[in-house]
Amino acid sequence: MASALIEKYMRQQHLPHIWCPGCGNGILMRDVAQAIDNLGIDRDNVCLVSGIGCSSRAAGYMDFNTIHTTHGRAIAFATGIKLARPDMHVIVVTGDGDAAAIGGNHLIHAARRNIDLTVVVFNNNIYGMTGGQYSPTTPQGERGTTAPYGTVERPFDIAALAAGAGASFTARGSAFHAMQTIKMIEQGISHKGFSLIDCASVCPTYYGRKNKKGDAVEMMKWQRDNAVMAEKAAGMTEEEKRGKLVIGVLSRSDYPEFTAEYQKIIDRLAEGRK
């Protein structure tokens, strides 16, 4: 199944990808392609926008309208694309540093506007491209090359951040939970409004090695053994949820979508001229 998908959606002349052996990003990239395929969307009508970092190399490997932008600004570029072409499916592939540190402002404001973008975060808890510095999602106390004694900062829950800012669909998947994650991405793309799927990736090369998490298989096993479905997590205390990976659809609402609301202004003005 995977090979047919690769043939159909990957730019094979640009493979193999640059990701390290064991990286979770390849699985997540495949999940995005599978979700689009499952929805049967015309690929000429799909635009993939990415920022800078390991995650953001995904756009270039995939056979859609793809744009690899500047660090942190993928959502802002995507906002312009969506406003120019509201009929297009605009999907942002970003990382934890790209989306929640340098691009954090764009994330919360796009969520607030509820503009119809689907943001897929390849969240590996580390800056991989620059060699393992701690990121806004590195758990407190864990190490990176710039947190040699363990970071004293608290991490962001990116999905909760987006929901708090007004995103009308948020979910969490993981590299291990491919089937569920594909479904969540499908739901995100189909949802009319700002959707964000926070996907736990694995980075055995930097995050894993710095924090003695074992190899890629060990890290994936951790995702398997510590995942709790959102429905179940709803009945758990904060203490019980500590150290767990809550996956599934986390929030959803039918708040009006930005480009559709703006279109109403255009239509109203056109009506007034008649």
Added chain:
Amino acid sequence: MGKTVLMQGNEACVEGALAAGMRFYAGYPITPSTEIAETASVRLPMVGGRFIQMEDELSSMAAVIGASVAGVKAMTATSGPGFSLKQENIGYASLAEVPCVIVDVQRSGPSTGLPTSPSQADVMQARWGTHGDHPVIAISPSSVRETYDLAIRCFNLAEKYRTPVIFLMDEMVGHLREGIELPDESEIEIISRKMPESMDGDRPYKVKEGEYVPAIPPFGSGMRYNITGLIHDDTGFPTNSNEEADKLCRRLLEKIEKNVDDIITYEEKYLDDADTAVICYGGTTRSVMEAIEKLRSEGVRVGMFRPITIWPFPEKQIKELSKKVKRILVVEHNYGQLVREVERCADEACKIDFLGRINGTVIPPTEVYDAVKEEA
């Protein structure tokens, strides 16, 4: 004949942009450019276009690039501090060859400076604000009507050469109100980006032998290609090849260098018999011209040269001018920026003096008069 209207420079900028086909604007409020955003927010939805006030200057620039790659003519406007913030993405548009217009209504700096006061001190930032060797086009208007005309020209140049164009206004012109006659639509020349002959190819950045501008289709038109801020080959995909890097960077720079005669425009006044030439641009031109008219009425042989295209700099024209006159007086609203270019081009062929100021007030005609008279 078009209609006569009373209009502010900032408003004329939007009207010109709309006439050129602008259908997207993203911006962030900043004095003294805010009327551009306000006017765009009123006018764009009236013509089926879209306006968005972004969360900051960086995202405004990013959204403009996004809209342009999707095929819509797009503009943003700002002033000094915001212009600094936009620079990284301006470089992206330059490398990725995305047509767009960035208006900088210059105000007094540095830093937050004197936000409501005039200045022309972003001339060098317009040239070198973003990192790396890159091409740039910057245009400067000196009246409300010219702001309208040049806003159209900015879009035409951006589309023709697939490059960001800086519309280098200043507070004097931006906030000036004049009664102007707008041209009839039929008189306006509009240039739109070239489309490829076919959507089948996989080399959107390919250029024909002897040409410099690729015919890149907008997203969604059937050719599924990649855009990146990394050095890329003509497929649009990143490459580490030094040969490809050299080829791309050279083509980007030569695309402007080889077309300076098309891009550069300027105005000359009373230069035929002039001993002294005053070089000025933008709003400062108005003080200069008042002084020159007075000096001429007194028989002083003084003329004026005004670059309308600031970048690329009119090197050839300044070289010739420096051989023709005894003295050039450069008047600009800063500590001396474009004067260095004048000195470089004149190469000591004539005496070069400078008159400027950095206190946030307009250079008065009397000061220009005195500076010319000193040696006339």
